[in-house]
Amino acid sequence: EGSRMEGSSRQSESSREDGCDGGVQAEDGGGDGEDGEEVFPEIRLNLPTPNKVKVKNAEYLKSCVTVSDCPPPRFPEFAVIGRSNVGKSSLINMLTGRKELALVSKEPGKTRCINHFLINDSWYLVDLPGYGFAKVGLQGRQQFDSFTREYFTRRPNLAMVLLLVDASVPPQRIDLQYANWLTDNEVPFALVFTKADKRRKGLNAAVRDSHVTAFKRQLLQDLAFLPPSLLTSSAKGLGRGELLNFIAALRVAYERSGRLEAIRQGMLR
Numbered sequence: 053e054g055s056r057m058e059g060s061s062r063q064s065e066s067s068r069e070d071g072c073d074g075g076v077q078a079e080d081g082g083g084d085g086e087d088g089e090e091v092f093p094e095i096r097l098n099l100p101t102p103n104k105v106k107v108k109n110a111e112y113l114k115s116c117v118t119v120s121d122c123p124p125p126r127f128p129e130f131a132v133i134g135r136s137n138v139g140k141s142s143l144i145n146m147l148t149g150r151k152e153l154a155l156v157s158k159e160p161g162k163t164r165c166i167n168h169f170l171i172n173d174s175w176y177l178v179d180l181p182g183y184g185f186a187k188v189g190l191q192g193r194q195q196f197d198s199f200t201r202e203y204f205t206r207r208p209n210l211a212m213v214l215l216l217v218d219a220s221v222p223p224q225r226i227d228l229q230y231a232n233w234l235t236d237n238e239v240p241f242a243l244v245f246t247k248a249d250k251r252r253k254g255l256n257a258a259v260r261d262s263h264v265t266a267f268k269r270q271l272l273q274d275l276a277f278l279p280p281s282l283l284t285s286s287a288k289g290l291g292r293g294e295l296l297n298f299i300a301a302l303r304v305a306y307e308r309s310g311r312l313e314a315i316r317q318g319m320l321r
């Protein structure tokens with residue numbers, strides 16, 4: 053078990069206990085899958101499987117710039133982050149089925165805020181400022197907005213960060229840096245690839261897939277295991293059910309065990 057984790061600069065040695073609901077398990081892929089696709093070592097969350105999750109209510113709560121201003125941490129929270137133009141607003145629209153929601157975050161004065169939405173009166177969806185646009189001089193992963201950083205490390209009910217990555221372009225350094233920063237700071241996150249439908253001139257599905265594959269491969273140069281990942285297209289409604297189910301499962305795990313980061317640390321040390 054421990055040997056799987058060898059060579060990792062970031063993950064602690066594994067001493068996980070199997071069978072713990074809501075825990076994190078790492079599976080070593082290292083080969084080809086049944087359908088010939090490349091398989092990567094990926095952290096697997098041992099989660100319940102809800103189905104037919106519906107968004108019945110979605111309301112905008114507030115915009116803030118400090119963690120202490122955020123709504124009371126009564127519900128599990130899921131934060132969406134990514135480069136500007138990655139498709140964050142479109143994903144929030146798709147997920148909630150409410151066009152006006154993500155528009156709120158684009159109002160003047162709110163683009164640099166932590167925007168909270170309450171879904172089904174039971175969980176928070178949080179829209180964080182996009183990064184990487186007009187952000188010259190970002191030299192390393194230690195240097196992004198201090199309040200976003202404060203939010204990631206201090207928000208007690210943060211169940212999972214959804215790091216959006218554009219599947220229609222080759223791996224971007226800043227996204228890889230972001231993933232590394234989240235890992236270094238033990239913030240639980242999943243990769244949500246966006247724009248899976250997108251075809252540029254001369255590009256086809258194979259190229260799109262290769263962007264996803266290339267991103268994962270590059271990330272594995274730094275991490276021992278990949279976080280969970282999902283492929284979505286807001287234009288085509290792809291991945292909506294899967295993402296809602298994923299969030300629902302994480303909510304159950306959160307209710308049982310609290311912030312998933314705690315579980316991960318407990319499982320891997």
Ligand code: GDP
Pocket residue numbers: 134135136137138139140141142143182246247248249250284285286287288
């Ligand atoms: P944000 O800046 O991250 O909020 O990104 P937006 O949601 O505003 O999207 C940025 C651009 O990408 C817009 O022109 C969208 O129409 C486009 N876009 C977003 N999601 C998709 C998608 O799933 N497929 C395609 N083809 N385009 C998308």
